[in-house]
Amino acid sequence: MIETDEFTNVFKAIAIRAASAVPVSEDDYTDESGLLICGKCRTPKQCRPFPDCDAAVFCLCKCMADADNEMAERRHQEQIAQRRTFCFGGSDLSGASFAADDGRNPELTACCRSFAERITAKGNDWLLLWGGCGTGKSYMAACIANAALCADMTARFVTVPEVEQMLWRERDKAAVYDEMQSVGLLVIDDFGCERKTEYMDEIKFNLIDGRLRSGKPCVLTTNLTMNDFSAPKDLAMKRIVSRLFERLTTFQVQGEDRRFAALRDRAGRIISR
Ligand SMILES: [Zn+2]
Incomplete structure (x- = not known):
């Protein structure tokens, strides 16, 4: 067993070596108790581990601690940026955020905010956000994905044809599905707009089925109507829908096509000149 005196001596030896490692600047000075003080922020660069210990150990002064925190925050933001690139690929929607939302559909925004x-x-x-073209469904789904990324989750924003492309490129097909299941949030944009083939139906079913099994959240946007979902035209769609509606909350996104409205406004301005 180590005696108390022996322990203190060992500790002092370590403390003296640690004290010599304190980065000293020209402006630093020693206070009346013998501790090194930062000349810049005037807070200690050393502290005593015990009240009766004459050796001091290194500690972060305020400006060093601030620089450390700043560096950690920068790394955190870089990590979010990398995840955002991975989530959206090259999509314009990568910058979508609730803060930048134009507030034209407050009910939709409230629903998506509370979901996020x-x-x-x-x-x-x-x-499931369903409704006509250009009503802002994809934008809102992207806002949810960005909120998830900012909360340190991983996310993917994909369409079924994009998943088809990934499956075509990757030799390991299971890895593609694994990724779609393991990601923190999966957004499937424009669900149901893909061409109708047996292969596409299989991809859709695998995506939905795998995601439900993973027990993780999912957002879908679609131009399909509730009629398309409640009375599926074929067996493949019936199979997908019956699985889908086990967990789904639906929200009908109404309003005019924003792209068309913007075009009309621009044309109106040109005519009134
Ligand atoms: Zn300082």
Whole structure:
């Protein structure tokens, strides 16, 4: 067993060596108790581990601690940026955020915000945004994905044809599905707009089925109507829909086509000149 005195001596030896490793600047000075003080922020660069210990150990002064925190925050933001690139690929929607939302559809925004809050608090909800073209469904789904990324989740924003492309490129098909299942949030944009083939139906079913098994959240956007879902035209769609509606909350996105409205506004401005 080590005696108390022996322990203190060993500790002092370590402390003296550690003290010599303190980065000293020209402006630094020693206070009345013999501790090194940073000349820049005037907070200690040394502290005593015990009140009666004459050796001091290195500690971070305020400006060093601030620089450390800043560096950690920069690394964190870089990690989010990398995840964002991975999530959206080259999509314009990578910059979508609730903060930048134009507020034209407050009910939709509220629904998506509350969904984002639930999933970032470890919820495993599913949301289907359905409605006409250009009503802002994809933008809102991208806002949810970005909220998830900012909450340190991983996310993927894909369409079924993009998954088909990945499966075509990758030799290991199972790895593609594994990724779609393991990612923190999966967004499937424009669900149902892909060409109708047996192979596409199989991809859709595998995506939905795998994702449900993973017990993780998912967002889908679609131009299909509730009629398309409630009365599926074929057996393949029936199989997908019956699986899909086990967990789904639906929200009908109404409003005019924003792309058309923007075009009309621009044309109106040109005519009134
Ligand atoms: Zn300092």
